[in-house]
Amino acid sequence: MAYLELIQIEKHYDSFHALKNIDLLVEKEEFVVFVGPSGCGKSTLLRSICGLETVTSGKIILDGRDITGIHPSKRNVAMVFQNYALFPHLNVFDNIAFGLQLQGLSKADVRRRVERAATLLHLETMLDRKPKQLSGGQRQRVAIGRCIVKQPKLFLFDEPLSNLDAKLRVRMRVELLNLHYETRNTVVYVTHDQVEAMTMADKIVVLQDGCIEQVGSPMDLYERPVNKFVAGFIGSPQMNFLEGRGSGSAGGETLFVSGGLGTLKLPLVAEAVKTDQALTVGIRPEHVELEPGPPGCTVKAVVNIVENLGGETYLHVEVAPEIPLIMVKLHGSRGPGRGERVVLQLPADKIYLFNAEGSAIPVRLLN
Ligand SMILES: Nc1ncnc2c1ncn2[C@@H]1O[C@H](COP(=O)(O)OP(=O)(O)OP(=O)(O)O)[C@@H](O)[C@H]1O
Numbered sequence: 001m002a003y004l005e006l007i008q009i010e011k012h013y014d015s016f017h018a019l020k021n022i023d024l025l026v027e028k029e030e031f032v033v034f035v036g037p038s039g040c041g042k043s044t045l046l047r048s049i050c051g052l053e054t055v056t057s058g059k060i061i062l063d064g065r066d067i068t069g070i071h072p073s074k075r076n077v078a079m080v081f082q083n084y085a086l087f088p089h090l091n092v093f094d095n096i097a098f099g100l101q102l103q104g105l106s107k108a109d110v111r112r113r114v115e116r117a118a119t120l121l122h123l124e125t126m127l128d129r130k131p132k133q134l135s136g137g138q139r140q141r142v143a144i145g146r147c148i149v150k151q152p153k154l155f156l157f158d159e160p161l162s163n164l165d166a167k168l169r170v171r172m173r174v175e176l177l178n179l180h181y182e183t184r185n186t187v188v189y190v191t192h193d194q195v196e197a198m199t200m201a202d203k204i205v206v207l208q209d210g211c212i213e214q215v216g217s218p219m220d221l222y223e224r225p226v227n228k229f230v231a232g233f234i235g236s237p238q239m240n241f242l243e244g245r246g247s248g249s250a251g252g253e254t255l256f257v258s259g260g261l262g263t264l265k266l267p268l269v270a271e272a273v274k275t276d277q278a279l280t281v282g283i284r285p286e287h288v289e290l291e292p293g294p295p296g297c298t299v300k301a302v303v304n305i306v307e308n309l310g311g312e313t314y315l316h317v318e319v320a321p322e323i324p325l326i327m328v329k330l331h332g333s334r335g336p337g338r339g340e341r342v343v344l345q346l347p348a349d350k351i352y353l354f355n356a357e358g359s360a361i362p363v364r365l366l367n
């Protein structure tokens with residue numbers, strides 16, 4: 001039995017169907033990240049787990065106990081929000097201790113727990129300060145400290161770092177991960193940030209329109225997306241898509257026809273592709289090469305825009321006027337300039353195919 005089980009969760013807000021048949025298992029000590037476009041139901045699902053929303057139907061089991069109908073305060077879960085509200089008139093110690101004093105713990109126990117949390121969060125020298133004397137990151141750590149001391153069975157984080165500046169986000173991300181490694185808490189974490197999802201998660205859950213699209217490790221989702229939506233959502237910059245049609249096969253190769261491109265011979269066997277079916281070819285910017293390499297196919301292009309970031313360079317190239325620009329990610333700062341002609345190399349083992357419904361089509365390499 002998994003530590004947290006969501007079983008056939010449905011949530012309706014009047015006529016709006018916000019969560020649709022959600023089934024999810026979370027193991028003890030796992031760090032699970034929810035991602036998906038704005039409005040897809042991430043917060044609703046998190047709030048349902050902690051009890052701030054009541055689900056319309058379905059079951060939530062935590063550590064063997066059905067908590068579906070239990071009051072939020074009795075579920076033994078703690079939630080950190082994007083807008084962490086601290087009490088301005090209380091110092092850090094009392095802000096962290098707040099929930100404990102309500103639980104009726106002895107003074108010595110409260111002090112022990114607060115001091116341990118403060119040490120974990122590097123707040124031990126700030127216990128006497130008021131929130132207004134803290135930086136944004138320090139305040140966020142106080143909010144997390146308040147959860148830690150409750151020793152909940154489950155931590156729920158709803159975009160906890162999104163109010164912090166870029167530098168602080170990176171630091172807090174590392175601190176949160178360290179905290180997770182030290183305390184081995186079970187965490188469900190919502191974020192919009194690709195890097196947070198890819199680096200923090202043991203398991204990523206991709207949501208769209210209230211449904212789970214795919215669950216898997218970050219590399220599972222990156223390497224084996226089940227559909228075009230997940231392929232486009234995981235990975236930054238996002239995967240390039242070329243729209244066209246299948247045109248049978250020649251010598252085992254799959255033929256792909258696209259308006260401005262003509263026929264591309266993909267050195268891939270894709271038995272499921274029928275002649276004249278709508279087909280999308282997907283390739284990630286970091287997998288497009290400009291020098292001949294492993295077997296694949298080639299596409300002529302002209303560089304339209306160059307974005308040089310120092311450590312890496314993004315080229316936006318035009319392959320045909322009617323086709324959206326393709327993005328190429330290069331290491332370093334050297335590369336062709338605007339207007340230069342290039343030949344894109346698409347390695348066969350990095351090419352994805354999707355059908356008209358967006359589902360990934362199984363392929364194998366020729367030979
Ligand atoms: N109380 C409510 N009444 C009606 N609709 C609601 C309510 N709360 C949320 N919704 C709707 O449910 C959907 C899911 O909302 P939710 O807050 O879970 O999205 P989210 O994935 O967290 O988005 P974001 O990334 O913007 O935070 C949205 O379309 C939202 O408008």
Ligand SMILES: [Mg+2]
Pocket residue numbers: 042043044
């Ligand atoms: Mg939200």
